[in-house]
Amino acid sequence: MADQFAKGIEFEKKAEKKINGWGLSSSKYEDAADLYQRAGNCFKLDKSWDKAGSVYIKLAGCHVKSDSKHEAASAYVDAANCYKKTSRKQAIAWLDKAVSMFLDIGRFHMAARYCKEIGELFEVEQNFEQAIVYFERSAELFESEEATSLANQCKFKVAQFSAQLAQYPKAIKIYEEVARLSLNVNLLKYGVKGHLLNAGICQLCKGDVVATTNALERYQDLDPNFSRTREYKFLADLASAVDEEDVAKFTEVIKEFDSMTPLDAWKTTLLLRVKESLKAKELEEDDLT
Incomplete structure (x- = not known):
């Protein structure tokens, strides 16, 4: 494991070289995305969570350039999962970005799932006002997908925090x-x-x-x-x-x-x-x- 960080840095440098080099725009971003993915894996193995998070954000950027919005949203989720280890604020920001992207492509169930996750992070922070906002959004989205049980779970959170307030x-x-x-x-x-x-x-x-x-x-x-x-x-x-x-x-x-x-x-x-x-x-x- 000791050299995983060094490997990650190497993959990241190669990815940036691909982006800055000549070649067809779409293919170079696809190649760079593969290298960023490898870099992210190395940083995760090294438990360098902030570094892994920053690389997954770059990976998302490559997917955006390649017009692969689903993959970009998933990369933002990967970034958020890394930042959960070090900064809930950062984790919330990138999950929110993923939610917006999933909504853009009509993946409402995924958007609902990550709205719920943001609500849970705000709950840990004891920021009940913001938790209510995201659990309400999640409930609406789950209802639009006819996921009644999941929608009710979110509604109960809204009710719980509303009463506390x-x-x-x-x-x-x-x-x-x-x-x-x-x-x-x-x-x-x-x-x-x-x-x-x-x-x-x-x-x-x-x-x-x-x-x-x-x-x-x-x-x-x-x-x-x-x-x-x-x-x-x-x-x-x-x-x-x-x-x-x-x-x-x-x-x-x-x-x-x-x-x-x-x-x-x-x-x-x-x-x-x-x-x-x-x-x-x-x-x-x-x-x-």
Whole structure:
């Protein structure tokens, strides 16, 4: 492996010599592309990720000159995969370039896949606003390709981050819409109660007990089976505790549900917000008395 970097430099020099030399334009770029590909492989073996990334960008440039847009987009993806090791910012930039190129040639499924990947990189960065942008784009593209399951995965990410950013109506709309559409698909029916539970928790976060009660009635109309689930009872008991402004009851309801069905970090965070809001009201009333 020790000489892989030196081999990579040699292949890169040969590629540049091809481009700068005489010859038919298309063939010299094709020859240079082959040499850049070899250089990139050598730099990857050497784990020289930045160097490999820069070479794959040059490789993409050759494919653009040869009017091979699919190969160019794939080279940008290769560059991004290398930059993931050293710079998420660079990785995002080149994946975005690949997405634009895949859209140009009508490869919507590929564009959706890499939009999703960009969303995931922004998620790692905890830049939820930008993550939402790319997961929304990805969902739209997957839907255009009738890849419903993949589209829903992206929609759930949008809903998750929207709720984290206190954009509750947006999250509620997504969970309710997916629940409604899932009722008509046998393979997706089992997930409906979970989607309605998430929507209901977001309703509670809005702090409007009447709206939450109305939502629970709508959910029963949407899916008559929902009222017989533990998820429905959980939401109804929480709404009752909020209405009574009873922090102890609210806490006990959560504890009981969690002992049977452990709550994930997202639900716990949102329910904690509701509890803190209840506590604040309690303190206000104590101050008044």
